[in-house]
Amino acid sequence: MKLLALMKKEFARFFGDPRLLITMILPGVLIYLIYSLMGNAIFGGEERYAFRVYVSGESAVVDVIDGAVTQNGWTAEFVYLPAEGAQTAEEALEQVQSGQADALLVFSEGFDEAIAGTGGDSVPTAGLTYNSESDGSAAFAALAGGILENYGRPFAFTVSDSAESVDFARSMMAGLLPFLIVIFVFSACMSVTLESVAGEKERGTLATVLVTSARRTDIALGKVLPLSCVSLIGAASSFLGVILSLPTLMGISVDAAVAGVGALGYVMLFLLIVSVVPLIVSAIAVVSTLSHTVKEASGYTSVLMILMMVLSILAAFVSGIGDWAVAIPVLNAVVSMQSVLTGAMGVWQCLVSVGLNLVYTALLVFAIARLLSSERVMFGK
Amino acid sequence: MLSTETPFSDFGEEVVRAENLRKTFTLSRKQQRLERTDLPRKVAVDGLSFTAQRGEIYGLLGPNGAGKTTTLRMLSTLIRPDSGDAFVCGHSVVREPQKVRDAIGFMTSDLKLENFFTPSYLFDFFGAMHGLEKSALAARKRELFGRFGIDRFAEVKVRDLSTGMLQKVSLVVSIVHDPAVVIFDEPTNGLDVLTAKVVTDFLAELKAMGKSILLSTHIFSLVEKLCDRVGIIIDGKMAADGTLAEVCAGDSLEDTFFAIYRGIKGVTV
Numbered sequence: 181m182k183l184l185a186l187m188k189k190e191f192a193r194f195f196g197d198p199r200l201l202i203t204m205i206l207p208g209v210l211i212y213l214i215y216s217l218m219g220n221a222i223f224g225g226e227e228r229y230a231f232r233v234y235v236s237g238e239s240a241v242v243d244v245i246d247g248a249v250t251q252n253g254w255t256a257e258f259v260y261l262p263a264e265g266a267q268t269a270e271e272a273l274e275q276v277q278s279g280q281a282d283a284l285l286v287f288s289e290g291f292d293e294a295i296a297g298t299g300g301d302s303v304p305t306a307g308l309t310y311n312s313e314s315d316g317s318a319a320f321a322a323l324a325g326g327i328l329e330n331y332g333r334p335f336a337f338t339v340s341d342s343a344e345s346v347d348f349a350r351s352m353m354a355g356l357l358p359f360l361i362v363i364f365v366f367s368a369c370m371s372v373t374l375e376s377v378a379g380e381k382e383r384g385t386l387a388t389v390l391v392t393s394a395r396r397t398d399i400a401l402g403k404v405l406p407l408s409c410v411s412l413i414g415a416a417s418s419f420l421g422v423i424l425s426l427p428t429l430m431g432i433s434v435d436a437a438v439a440g441v442g443a444l445g446y447v448m449l450f451l452l453i454v455s456v457v458p459l460i461v462s463a464i465a466v467v468s469t470l471s472h473t474v475k476e477a478s479g480y481t482s483v484l485m486i487l488m489m490v491l492s493i494l495a496a497f498v499s500g501i502g503d504w505a506v507a508i509p510v511l512n513a514v515v516s517m518q519s520v521l522t523g524a525m526g527v528w529q530c531l532v533s534v535g536l537n538l539v540y541t542a543l544l545v546f547a548i549a550r551l552l553s554s555e556r557v558m559f560g561k
Numbered sequence: 562m563l564s565t566e567t568p569f570s571d572f573g574e575e576v577v578r579a580e581n582l583r584k585t586f587t588l589s590r591k592q593q594r595l596e597r598t599d600l601p602r603k604v605a606v607d608g609l610s611f612t613a614q615r616g617e618i619y620g621l622l623g624p625n626g627a628g629k630t631t632t633l634r635m636l637s638t639l640i641r642p643d644s645g646d647a648f649v650c651g652h653s654v655v656r657e658p659q660k661v662r663d664a665i666g667f668m669t670s671d672l673k674l675e676n677f678f679t680p681s682y683l684f685d686f687f688g689a690m691h692g693l694e695k696s697a698l699a700a701r702k703r704e705l706f707g708r709f710g711i712d713r714f715a716e717v718k719v720r721d722l723s724t725g726m727l728q729k730v731s732l733v734v735s736i737v738h739d740p741a742v743v744i745f746d747e748p749t750n751g752l753d754v755l756t757a758k759v760v761t762d763f764l765a766e767l768k769a770m771g772k773s774i775l776l777s778t779h780i781f782s783l784v785e786k787l788c789d790r791v792g793i794i795i796d797g798k799m800a801a802d803g804t805l806a807e808v809c810a811g812d813s814l815e816d817t818f819f820a821i822y823r824g825i826k827g828v829t830v
């Protein structure tokens with residue numbers, strides 16, 4: 181009951197101030213603008229591709245892919261091996277590597293019968309090799325990979341990139357995106373949370389609540405929960421900004437982008453953002469509780485922000501971080517987002533990150549409650 | 562409603578009983594400079610004992626820095642005594658802080674209301690903070706807002722209220738839960754004469770409603786005007802304690818105070 185009244189009051193204060201609402205929605209718009217502009221500048225907008233794809237083996241999936249390509253307004257020529265230009269898969273691969281062809285699809289023998297359950301008992305396999313140095317090849321891989329990934333019936337699917345060096349611009353984008361999300365989410369959280377406790381201390385309105393018989397944990401939760409909800413509006417806006425900019429980023433249509441990251445990928449991205457928000461909110465709330473004035477709080481929060489930036493930049497530029505990254509708040513979310521975006525998503529990695537973020541949040545809420553009962557913090561001069 | 566009808570039996574006529582309260586603060590470098598001392602610790606309240614009676618106004622009188630605010634904060638459970646204990650309506654401030662908070666209304670000029678809300682909203686909010694039912698709350702709001710002339714301003718945002726009206730609203734909100742004891746730190750400090758009168762009238766009204774009041778002040782006239790009992794507190798210790806007549810013994814309160822002060826400090830003021 182008391183918690184409910186505390187939460188209601190926080191919401192009432194927020195929704196009575198339209199300026200705050202705008203600061204929440206702005207981040208998504210910014211992400212969208214930045215990425216659309218950058219994407220267009222780097223990749224020159226949407227291309228009209230004519231793919232040349234080698235196919236070894238046979239499958240009806242090829243027709244599905246062809247349909248999707250046509251839907252995107254592109255064309256594809258599927259060349260079955262052995263062909264005049266390439267006799268073997270090795271030769272086809274060389275052409276993909278040198279940029280003469282866009283991709284190589286390899287299906288095991290009797291692929292369609294096997295996945296329909298009428299063939300032999302060995303596991304059917306499908307392989308996709310592309311070259312991320314070529315925009316066209318990457319676009320085809322995103323499209324075909326998405327379709328194969330979601331083709332449903334059990335078969336082993338492997339994607340390989342034949343590029344000798346990773347396309348710098350593209351990897352920068354994929355690496356930087358989670359970093360940007362964290363920064364935008366952080367500023368969304370900061371704009372509502374920074375003054376939450378310190379401001380009330382400064383104005384003398386917190387003590388008025390502290391002299392009532394409301395529990396300190398209720399008072400702490402009464403701050404963190406509503407502020408998280410409000411910050412989530414900002415996070416959702418950032419999330420939308422990301423989804424809408426992905427197509428430009430990958431140089432493909434929205435459908436193809438959605439297929440590329442996959443429905444599960446989007447769910448994971450969303451969960452990661454949702455779990456990071458209360459974590460950041462409660463971290464800033466701790467800082468706000470420790471500070472005597474809003475000015476002091478904003479000083480400490482910039483330190484916190486720098487720490488976040490270091491953590492996420494670390495993830496963006498240091499590749500091959502070990503599993504231990506999952507245990508570190510924020511870093512875990514950045515690493516998981518990256519792996520979702522590059523298609524190497526580990527569901528467990530994401531879920532563990534989400535779970536741990538919630539645990540850290542709970543701990544921080546208890547810390548706030550403890551601080552609220554500390555006379556040094558509340559009445560120290 | 563709540564406490565006025567509870568039987569006297571468990572704590573008798575003594576609504577507040579402080580027993581050997583002691584509170585020490587660790588001083589930071591900056592505080593040491595401000596207090597002009599090299600000692601790392603400051604004894605703010607030093608073995609304070611007194612009792613306040615039901616239906617009376619008890620005044621803690623002392624100079625700045627005597628330990629009045631610290632004492633009242635211990636009584637209202639905002640800070641914990643280092644040693645000793647105090648009982649408010651029979652509840653220990655150390656062991657049952659939650660119960661004490663429901664039994665008291667604590668007021669000081671440090672406690673502010675949020676500008677953004679209306680008196681009516683804040684009354685309901687603080688009612689909820691004390692766990693009051695909606696229907697009981699509505700009845701109490703009607704009664705108190707009527708009694709203190711707030712009804713016409715019930716839906717005006719706090720930031721648009723006059724100083725006097727704002728003061729009334731703060732006072733009324735702090736007794737939303739009908740506490741048996743009202744604790745008031747420096748009731749008229751920093752107020753202009755008109756607002757100060759709102760406060761003293763309010764205290765007299767509370768007494769008429771049968772509340773017990775404990776206040777602190779450094780103003781002699783306020784004690785003489787309002788208080789039944791007075792405790793003179795100097796350097797965290799109780800220097801004199803009793804009814805106004807007992808403590809003054811025919812002299813004015815001011816003369817009595819300085820006589821005691823000279824006796825303790827050994828200086829002429």
Ligand SMILES: Nc1ncnc2c1ncn2[C@@H]1O[C@H](COP(=O)(O)OP(=O)(O)O)[C@@H](O)[C@H]1O
Nearest residue numbers: 559560561586605624625626627628629630631
């Ligand atoms: N939080 C604190 N930290 C350090 N010293 C304090 C603190 N609160 C009060 N004091 C010191 O304790 C003494 C008593 O203060 P206080 O109770 O506010 O006196 P009064 O209310 O009678 O003016 C003063 O010397 C004051 O400086």
Ligand SMILES: [Mg+2]
Nearest residue numbers: 629630631747
């Ligand atoms: Mg004081």
